[in-house]
Ligand SMILES: [Fe+2]
């Protein structure tokens with residue numbers, strides 16, 4: 001009389017697990033659209049890589065009286081963004097996908113832009129913008145996943161919490177530095193940057209390093 005439905009379920013689950021053993025962590029109970037999740041994760045991976053590059057550039061280019069402590073913060077964030085990238089790449093492989101590390105189209109795949117910034121305050125502002133984009137994007141992906149892929153969702157929730165800390169760090173630095181611009185080291189001339197200078201002795205307008213189009 002004492003039926004053991006739970007045990008039966010376990011046996012079914014074990015049987016299925018053996019049948020689809022080549023699919024690794026993706027079991028029949030995986031309800032999300034795997035291809036879409038891999039695509040979203042690859043976009044997140046590109047975003048993280050761009051964040052690493054931007055923070056690294058800012059770390060090396062920060063200069064001025066406040067530069068040391070701010071640069072240390074940039075470096076810490078770069079390291080943490082690298083950690084996010086690694087976790088996302090790992091998860092992509094668990095979902096039988098391939099992490100896209102190709103430099104071709106990296107900035108197109110990324111949700112946020114790579115903006116160098118003109119001075120320390122500009123750099124902090126650009127990082128704050130990028131963090132806010134990352135926060136919104138991760139929140140959207142988490143909502144999309146719902147309960148269909150709890151492992152990916154949990155990972156993204158942890159990364160999201162870290163991005164919120166990053167945004168808070170940048171906002172605090174911005175408050176501390178106020179409007180005092182600290183000069184960055186002069187960036188080497190780039191072919192894709194058109195620098196327009198006032199023709200007369202007028203005071204040059206300060207550029208805010210606006211985001212380029214996606
Ligand atoms: Fe990140």
Ligand SMILES: [Fe+2]
Nearest residue numbers: 131162163166
């Ligand atoms: Fe971040």
